[in-house]
Amino acid sequence: MSAATGAQPLYQDELPSAGARSWTCRRGTALTLTDLAGGANVSALLYSAANPLERYCMPDTLKAQHVSRLTAGVALYSDMGRVLASIVEDGCGWHDTISGHATAETVASKWGANTYQQARNEWRRSAREAFLVELAKHGLGQRDLHPNINFFSKVEVEDEETGALSYVAGNSPAGSHVTLRFELDTLIVLWNGPHPLAEEWLARPVRVTLEHFPTAGADDAVRTSCEENERGFAVTEAALA
Amino acid sequence: MSVSVQSEERSELAARLVLDVPAGEGFAHELAAGETLRIVDLHGNQAVDTLFFDAHDYANRYSAVDTLREQGGVYLGLGSRLLALDGTALVTIVGDTCGRHDTLGGACSQESNVVRYGEHTRHMHACRNTFLAQAREWGRGLDKRDLTANVNFFMNVPLTPEGGLEFVDGVSAPGKYVELRAERDTLVLISNCPQLNNPCNAFDPTPVRLLFWPS
Numbered sequence: 001m002s003a004a005t006g007a008q009p010l011y012q013d014e015l016p017s018a019g020a021r022s023w024t025c026r027r028g029t030a031l032t033l034t035d036l037a038g039g040a041n042v043s044a045l046l047y048s049a050a051n052p053l054e055r056y057c058m059p060d061t062l063k064a065q066h067v068s069r070l071t072a073g074v075a076l077y078s079d080m081g082r083v084l085a086s087i088v089e090d091g092c093g094w095h096d097t098i099s100g101h102a103t104a105e106t107v108a109s110k111w112g113a114n115t116y117q118q119a120r121n122e123w124r125r126s127a128r129e130a131f132l133v134e135l136a137k138h139g140l141g142q143r144d145l146h147p148n149i150n151f152f153s154k155v156e157v158e159d160e161e162t163g164a165l166s167y168v169a170g171n172s173p174a175g176s177h178v179t180l181r182f183e184l185d186t187l188i189v190l191w192n193g194p195h196p197l198a199e200e201w202l203a204r205p206v207r208v209t210l211e212h213f214p215t216a217g218a219d220d221a222v223r224t225s226c227e228e229n230e231r232g233f234a235v236t237e238a239a240l241a
Numbered sequence: 242m243s244v245s246v247q248s249e250e251r252s253e254l255a256a257r258l259v260l261d262v263p264a265g266e267g268f269a270h271e272l273a274a275g276e277t278l279r280i281v282d283l284h285g286n287q288a289v290d291t292l293f294f295d296a297h298d299y300a301n302r303y304s305a306v307d308t309l310r311e312q313g314g315v316y317l318g319l320g321s322r323l324l325a326l327d328g329t330a331l332v333t334i335v336g337d338t339c340g341r342h343d344t345l346g347g348a349c350s351q352e353s354n355v356v357r358y359g360e361h362t363r364h365m366h367a368c369r370n371t372f373l374a375q376a377r378e379w380g381r382g383l384d385k386r387d388l389t390a391n392v393n394f395f396m397n398v399p400l401t402p403e404g405g406l407e408f409v410d411g412v413s414a415p416g417k418y419v420e421l422r423a424e425r426d427t428l429v430l431i432s433n434c435p436q437l438n439n440p441c442n443a444f445d446p447t448p449v450r451l452l453f454w455p456s
Contacts, residue, residue, distance in 0.1 A: 059347020059390050062406050064356050068345070069404035081352025094404065098315065098345060100306035105328055142300040143386040145326065157400040163315040196310060232356045
């Protein structure tokens, strides 16, 4: 499990395949996603709970830290130069944020659509459909979509010159987990289902655990990983004072 | 490296509109379906930050990640179809003498400049302020919610197989251009990047020329 306090979780749930959730996670907590069976993907959107106009920003996150993938030690920046959350633990080493999420068209063309009437709770509702429903619960909509995170998924650039992208199956072993420590109160929207480049629709349960978690100290590994993060954390904390 | 081609000869006289966007300024304009926009990097190594919207539904806007995933590569170039959130193309790159354009580096902002370069850069000019000023001037409800990952024409942001990303010297040169054909009525929002802190404008922002040809 996570390096959290060992106390009783504030909250625990199991997201079934094609299941979605959205809620606000407070600063001082951490959310751990556990890929119970291996091969899961969780697509995620993040917003500042105080003002959802401020949201996760893939380009700012990547260019501040000179990375094109997410893993432990990486801060997730908002489009207002603040750190919404940090990845403090990671069992699989690579989470994608450059290839989007599945839409109803992806489901129909790659994996085969079904209906509730046929499949009941195995209904293959897409990430896009689930995101728009979850966002609507918070007064948000399509204009609030942004390049999302795909936890547990790896999409690599095969060659720097051509920039060709390839999806790497089997990135996440059974039991691997990723822990997000929230630096600001953050509205997070999750959908559990295949990465849009996955060959197969793998139905994989993902455990979601929310716990109290210490905030970043002066020697925190994410804060000290680069000068940019030192400044990013300072700006984030200054706004809380 | 990537393919670059001279597009079909187009006479400047046949253009319905020709204008220069000065360094650090912006421009908003609608392209009718079938029209072609050429963006000329007049002096070389000038990043042109650009957003695209379905002219009849701004919520259906350019999606960088859908575009990259569907084309199977992280650089934009000749033949790239710039997709909207609904999965269909807004514009297609039909001419490109530069060969590589970025869509993962995003637009600079005051806030991201502080993170990247320090507090002393907070009051430097930045693309996202230009986008907001242009959106406000354009009106019709366009605002911050509509700003998302943009295209950076003439900008070079290589990604490595190990998961790295860098801003490096531009691949562009004086007179290089890119041409976009509108696949539907499309609103184009441009910020001619004022960034002075990295090589994306060769530390010297310069004007770019826009030419619009009817279909």
